[in-house]
Amino acid sequence: MGKEQTFSIIKPNAIKKNAIGAIIKKFEDNGLKVAAAKLVQLERGKCEEFYAEHKERPFFGELVDFMTSGPVMLMALSGEGAIMKNREIMGATNPKDAAPGTIRAEFGDNVGENAVHGSDSAASAQRELALFFEKSELVNI
Ligand code: IDP
Numbered sequence: 001m002g003k004e005q006t007f008s009i010i011k012p013n014a015i016k017k018n019a020i021g022a023i024i025k026k027f028e029d030n031g032l033k034v035a036a037a038k039l040v041q042l043e044r045g046k047c048e049e050f051y052a053e054h055k056e057r058p059f060f061g062e063l064v065d066f067m068t069s070g071p072v073m074l075m076a077l078s079g080e081g082a083i084m085k086n087r088e089i090m091g092a093t094n095p096k097d098a099a100p101g102t103i104r105a106e107f108g109d110n111v112g113e114n115a116v117h118g119s120d121s122a123a124s125a126q127r128e129l130a131l132f133f134e135k136s137e138l139v140n141i
């Protein structure tokens, strides 16, 4: 599989719970390393561009409202098979369906406010990392 980088967001509901440290600990305990990080307030237009694949979904407006409701932590995560490993550590989209011990099971509030985002494929990881980070901001770790 080899070393990969993936894109992660700690969403506003998790930031409000003071759970940045607890969430990063889950990644680190499972063998992923933080390769870039910044805490930002997303602009609406940029958030819409990020979630463009969901533009036609009924929850799109609500999703963008939520993701721009407070600061988010943008990260690159690095490690062996990082893209799928991150999805496993996160758990299912709906926290109700997320396996015990996953981030969404512990810090998600509902299907929308589910604590974290993670890229779902190599192509998504590449697109999403490029949207938020300069190449020079990603350390080789
Ligand atoms: P994922 O984050 O697990 O990849 P996606 O289906 O790609 O899930 O959905 C993107 C995001 O949109 C979810 O993480 C969640 O915040 C939100 N979302 C997904 N389905 C719903 C829904 O039915 N109602 C409200 N928000 C939703």
Ligand code: MG
Pocket (backbone or CB within 6 Å): 120
């Ligand atoms: Mg997705």
